[in-house]
Amino acid sequence: xITGLQEGDRFNVKCDPELAVELxxxxxxxxxxxxxxxKMWNTVFMNGSLTHKQLLEMVDHSYDLVVKSLxxxxxxxxxxxxx
Numbered sequence: 090x091i092t093g094l095q096e097g098d099r100f101n102v103k104c105d106p107e108l109a110v111e112l113x114x115x116x117x118x119x120x121x122x123x124x125x126x127x128k129m130w131n132t133v134f135m136n137g138s139l140t141h142k143q144l145l146e147m148v149d150h151s152y153d154l155v156v157k158s159l160x161x162x163x164x165x166x167x168x169x170x171x172x
Contacts, residue, residue, distance in 0.1 A: 099134045101125055102151035112147070129154075 101122050104112065109131050112119040118138050122130025133139070133147055156164055
């Protein structure tokens with residue numbers, strides 16, 4: 090997840106490419122990632138239309154994708170720290 094320090098109204102999340110398109114089609118608050126690879130990143134605007142649960146699901150999905158892209162050793166270290 091990426092967010093600007095003064096841009097508290099939106100954030101970028103990494104996303105499965107098919108899900109990224111689906112979310113953009115379903116929610117006007119979800120747009121192609123600003124200054125990111127638009128295939129795998131979405132910018133999500135927090136204007137009150139999406140629920141807290143929906144926002145957390147997007148953040149969790151992004152976190153999972155990023156962790157899966159790390160070396161196995163790093164993944165194990167992260168998993169060990171969060172358990």
